[in-house]
Amino acid sequence: MHVDPNEIVTHLVGLKDVRILYYARRGPVGEIAIEQVLTDPRCPRCDGPTRVKDRPVVAYCDLPFGGVPMTILWKKHRLVCTNHECPVKSFTRGDHRIAAVGCRLTTRAAKWVVREIGSGQHISHLAHTLHTSWDSVNTAMRRYGESLMSADTKRLKETTAIGLDETLFSREGPFKHKHWSTTVCDVVNNQLIDAIPTRDFPEVARWLHDQPEHVKGRLQYGCLDMSRTYNAVFKVVTPKATRVIDRFHVMRHALLALDECRRRVQQVQLGHRGRSGEPLYKARKLLVIKATASDPQLQARLEGLLALGDPEGEVALAYGVKEAIALLRDRRR
Ligand SMILES: [Zn+2]
Known part of the structure; x- marks a missing residue:
């Protein structure tokens, strides 16, 4: 598509004081090089004359234009104050309309x-x-x-329940090392409040600790998945808030525990992992699907398989607990 770099730069800062050096397409990304137009730049300290020492180029990520991701290459001016008595040695001319210091966007x-x-x-x-x-x-x-x-702070003011949830955000390196982040939600208003680039206790606890007193003091519920870390965060930072575990997370753990029980009984009974044709192996899907509880035929089939493979009734007990939790989960608020 046709890209008019002037149009992009007009949207970026307005053309005043900014000059386009070139526009180029680099693979999937558009690249615009810009510089500031400086007429007789002065020293910020002594207002004396300056000279250009260096022209470092810094890349910034801009909004896509017509679906094309854009990189702004800002050819900056590194200036030196020429007044020998001035303590300012060199400085770079910034422009917060283009980008803030320390920000790559x-x-x-x-x-x-x-x-x-x-x-x-x-x-x-x-x-x-x-x-x-x-x-x-x-x-x-x-x-x-x-x-x-x-x-x-309005949205934080009005909430009485904050939820912490871990999110996998990238797999990096040759071993696809997992990186986790924490999303912080306002559970009352169903809003994302913040994202913390880690799920470790110190950073997450720091985040909660840094919230204003009126937020921490009013917090009635701390919602979490079954993570011990988040549990500890709420327990330490907001001890008065009731810790709540999402019912779907509870259900997930019930299913995992049931499956673990089935595999353990299988191992004890037969001395090996489940193989096709064996009763507990055949029962594995009936144990987890929702339909079993409401379908007498499936129910009878499961009971038959458990009678064969689960003589002590351990799997049956775990199944009963799982079903009780499922009832709790499905109960409307
Ligand atoms: Zn100076």
Whole structure:
């Protein structure tokens, strides 16, 4: 498609003071090189004349244009104050309209990220859209989001329940090492509040600890999956809040425990893992599917298989517990 770099830069900062050096397409990504137009730049300290020392190029991720991810290459000016008595040696001219210091996203891309995350988008999805890394999006989110969120404490003010959930966000390196993050949700208003790039106790506890007193003090429920870490976070930081485990997570653990029981009994009875044709192996699906409980035929079939493979009634007991939890899960609030 046709790309007019002038149009992009107009959207970026307005053309004033910014000059386009070139536009190029690099594979799937569009690249625009820009520089600031400096007329007689002065030293910020002594207002004396300066000279250009260096022109470092810094890459920023911008919003896609017409579906094409954009990189802004900003050819900066590293200037030196020529006044020998001035303590300022060298400095780089910035422009927060283009990008903030320490942020690898342009200002407008960063603001877009904050809005998207506020409406429930995931960092990994946004990173993919922008053709950048999870870290870049997360840093931008934290940098811009913090100021926006402290201005907008309304949604935190009104919540009495915060949920912590672990999310797999990337597999890196030759061994596909898993990286986990923590999503923080306002469970009352069904809103994503924040994302923490780890699921470790110190960082997650720090996050909760750093919330304003009125939020921590009013918190009635801390919702979690069955993670010991999140349990400890709520227990230590907000001991008065009741810790609640999501019923779907409870169900998952009940199913895992039932399956573990079935395999253990199988091993004890026959001395080997389940093989096709054996009663407990045949029963494995009937034990987990929802239909068994409400279908007399399936129920009878399961009972027959358990009578053969589960003489002590251990699997039957575990199945009964699982079904009781399923009833609890399906009960409407
Ligand atoms: Zn100076």
